[in-house]
Amino acid sequence: MSLPASRFTAALRIASRRYPAQRGAPTPRPHLGREHVRCFSGSPRWQIRTKEMNDDLMKDLKVNQARLMEDIHYTCQWGTGERWGEKPTETGMARLALSDADKAARDWFVEATEALGCKVTVDAMGNIFAVRPGLRNDKPPTFVGSHLDTQPSGGRYDGILGVTAGVEMLRVFADNWTETEYPVGLVNWTNEEGARFPMSMVASGVWAGSIPIEAAHSLREVHPGTETMKSELQRIGYLGSTPASYESMPMAAHFELHIEQGPLLEMANKKIGVVTGVQAYKWLTVKVKGRDTHTGTTDLKSRADALLTASKMILHSHRLATANCALASTGILNLKPGSTNTVPGEVTFSLDIRAPKDETVDKMKDSILRDFPKIAAGEDVEGSNHGCTSGLSLEVEIVEDFDSPATNFHADCITAVRQSAKSILGPNQSMEMTSGAGHDSVYASKRCPTSMIFVPCREGVSHNPREFCKEQDCASGAQVLLQSVVRFDRMRDERRVSWKQEPYTL
Amino acid sequence: MSLPASRFTAALRIASRRYPAQRGAPTPRPHLGREHVRCFSGSPRWQIRTKEMNDDLMKDLKVNQARLMEDIHYTCQWGTGERWGEKPTETGMARLALSDADKAARDWFVEATEALGCKVTVDAMGNIFAVRPGLRNDKPPTFVGSHLDTQPSGGRYDGILGVTAGVEMLRVFADNWTETEYPVGLVNWTNEEGARFPMSMVASGVWAGSIPIEAAHSLREVHPGTETMKSELQRIGYLGSTPASYESMPMAAHFELHIEQGPLLEMANKKIGVVTGVQAYKWLTVKVKGRDTHTGTTDLKSRADALLTASKMILHSHRLATANCALASTGILNLKPGSTNTVPGEVTFSLDIRAPKDETVDKMKDSILRDFPKIAAGEDVEGSNHGCTSGLSLEVEIVEDFDSPATNFHADCITAVRQSAKSILGPNQSMEMTSGAGHDSVYASKRCPTSMIFVPCREGVSHNPREFCKEQDCASGAQVLLQSVVRFDRMRDERRVSWKQEPYTL
Numbered sequence A, B: 001m002s003l004p005a006s007r008f009t010a011a012l013r014i015a016s017r018r019y020p021a022q023r024g025a026p027t028p029r030p031h032l033g034r035e036h037v038r039c040f041s042g043s044p045r046w047q048i049r050t051k052e053m054n055d056d057l058m059k060d061l062k063v064n065q066a067r068l069m070e071d072i073h074y075t076c077q078w079g080t081g082e083r084w085g086e087k088p089t090e091t092g093m094a095r096l097a098l099s100d101a102d103k104a105a106r107d108w109f110v111e112a113t114e115a116l117g118c119k120v121t122v123d124a125m126g127n128i129f130a131v132r133p134g135l136r137n138d139k140p141p142t143f144v145g146s147h148l149d150t151q152p153s154g155g156r157y158d159g160i161l162g163v164t165a166g167v168e169m170l171r172v173f174a175d176n177w178t179e180t181e182y183p184v185g186l187v188n189w190t191n192e193e194g195a196r197f198p199m200s201m202v203a204s205g206v207w208a209g210s211i212p213i214e215a216a217h218s219l220r221e222v223h224p225g226t227e228t229m230k231s232e233l234q235r236i237g238y239l240g241s242t243p244a245s246y247e248s249m250p251m252a253a254h255f256e257l258h259i260e261q262g263p264l265l266e267m268a269n270k271k272i273g274v275v276t277g278v279q280a281y282k283w284l285t286v287k288v289k290g291r292d293t294h295t296g297t298t299d300l301k302s303r304a305d306a307l308l309t310a311s312k313m314i315l316h317s318h319r320l321a322t323a324n325c326a327l328a329s330t331g332i333l334n335l336k337p338g339s340t341n342t343v344p345g346e347v348t349f350s351l352d353i354r355a356p357k358d359e360t361v362d363k364m365k366d367s368i369l370r371d372f373p374k375i376a377a378g379e380d381v382e383g384s385n386h387g388c389t390s391g392l393s394l395e396v397e398i399v400e401d402f403d404s405p406a407t408n409f410h411a412d413c414i415t416a417v418r419q420s421a422k423s424i425l426g427p428n429q430s431m432e433m434t435s436g437a438g439h440d441s442v443y444a445s446k447r448c449p450t451s452m453i454f455v456p457c458r459e460g461v462s463h464n465p466r467e468f469c470k471e472q473d474c475a476s477g478a479q480v481l482l483q484s485v486v487r488f489d490r491m492r493d494e495r496r497v498s499w500k501q502e503p504y505t506l
């Protein structure tokens, strides 16, 4: 592609220069002043305008796979985790939110996006918004975003892929002198994992108005428990002055690229998941109370065995999930007193129930509230007592800790992703799916049109050092992300023309 | 009863004087010299000889219920545990072996038994043997015994009742100028509970030659782990010079009074359990290995859920126990990684299997070794998969940690207990039973005729602060213990006469 030089060329050349090798120390980047940052808004019409692109021209906006991978692995120098293979990049990640490692990754994000001509805003939750001007900068940007924090034994792709793909999108636009009708943004959301400060997606939740900022600021780190979210935001210099709110930082849309974190794409041999929504889920805590007794001296009839009863309940929750095409999982179980020769008198366990529809999750919960007390009382529920000795009656308490209703993503965003996947990979390489896990897109979707793009990860493994996504799949996902933004930008313009007004204005 | 005064009267009067009130500080007791200790062996025939007693005279050797209870509660000032009721005696016990509290209880034991004319020997395991001379002191004593240590949240009866009932027996003999044909002994075994130094019945095990003394001495305390059994024996002054062995301290018999620690006597409304043996048991550790996966993104088919599989195994072990009239119990269960939204990839649990016969325990173990790998592999075992989604295959490892074969107590000891119970309480107040739990009597029975006497405890609760045995039941048990010793002493003499040789000589 050959285009006339312009006064922006110098800046763009700097922005598109190759980054230093991943294992080297971070190299200072030239800082771009305000005059450069605003340069796009007044750019003349000879830039490539997205509204003038046909499918072929869109394909020319090509993600650089090697550069994307280099960004991923370069930024993984901050908070490198457990090694699982021999290659330099075969380690996990341990980059807890607002740690020194997270600060380093954030600084990289700010420098990289400012170098690409973006205006960077940090809000009171430490969310970082980088906005690349379009032609109509009086309107909210079309955003892409994800998170740079990881689980304590997390991987290199969860969250990181989504953010680096956003940076790659900005690089491709810069390289190709692309001019969008509306501004385009990239957001890094704070503490998505909820691993250090125990509330997942808390910062997008505050932005959406779903979580009060005071509650978020006062969240105390899980370990060692001395710092709060606010004190750590302050310490690393990311307590911004802009209110954390969709009103201060409106979005016209939010697209998020993410590894699937499950096995469905791999099993179906598809490259792209067109995510139509996020399934509903509830977290319950179940406490079973029986009686501590000696394992040797207490016959089966005289027991109130809390663990045997909990085992029946866990098995029954799995049967209910099977019957309802839902999910039921117990990830935490604690018992008392914990001695080989004492029948446990108390067991507490978590129960995570999920389904694409709220009604299914509600039905699961109703069944649990109906059946668990019966199981505790010793009644047979669908064969739960088959072959058992009936013992003494136990008590059960069930508390709902967390409720996340089903999220349905926006048809326009879903369409943009579906068309992009088909255009880039052909007709049979994508499938529609719901996300099993929560993401910042859940809160984003409360305030703007949203959807997500999934790429396969090896064996569905995530939140684990061995988490892995093939380079080609990372690049395909980033390509679909980029094109979805372009398509959405064009759609906004078409709608404006046909409707004679701006769609998606908050 | 009125008997001529003798040169022993002074000593006996001191021995039978009332102990100070339970909440007072321990009062120093007058120390009896060696000349008093040996006085019984040469006593003239006008003492009451057990061989001359008929059933009525035996009944006159009457346990003093109030004095027994006072000894129990007086000694519970050392290591008092959690309060569960309002009365001064309504607390549990926390008297870990070889602690300062245990030392205080041991000092009381030594003083009390020496004051009653006993010779006290401490062996290299800190076992304390108090021997009251009989007429034929060249032969081993008929022993009673139990333990003064408790669980960290134990009760006032387990172990303590057996020892204090032995002291009460000595007091009754002293009060009544009773002369036994053979010496009579009382033993306090060290660390029966295995709560502080993690090996139950370790000191009787060393005595029996089943556990090497080096292994026992080097046992490290569970918490905080700085001291060993030997260093603590030394510190509290109970590392005796006598070898811990049945050869150095032979016993003609070992009788142990103990609370049942189970509900059978209470349910049957019986006062005395005539214990014919101790059931066999094995301790297994089962490790189930699956895969950590996200609860929200992993469909049921793609899971290797270690906790769901462990639940099936626990339920199946209970079914096997039901089918075999055996017991199966899981008291410990740990899982990894332990997060609400992660399906656990690894679960480790204990499995305690018990039955009166070795063959039954062996059969249970064989069934477990056959069935658990099938359950892990996803096969249905007797309906274990009913209503379930079949997932991925898991692995299971099963290790046998501990094996205690069935113990059959000695017919002569059992007969002595059975006859005593019938004589004292009438024909329908006792029942024959096996002990579910291990006791020092298990090791004692390897080296001498042994049996046990059980009394009911409230709701079968033991190893718990609320452990409770009615005063009348404590006294009945002590009365049966005393009479069993007298009957056994007479039986030894009768056998000697009819067989022309000593029975039970080691």
Ligand SMILES: [Zn+2]
Binding pocket: A147, A158, A159, A192, A258, A439
């Ligand atoms: Zn993520």
Ligand SMILES: [Zn+2]
Binding pocket: B147, B158, B159, B192, B258, B439
């Ligand atoms: Zn005991």
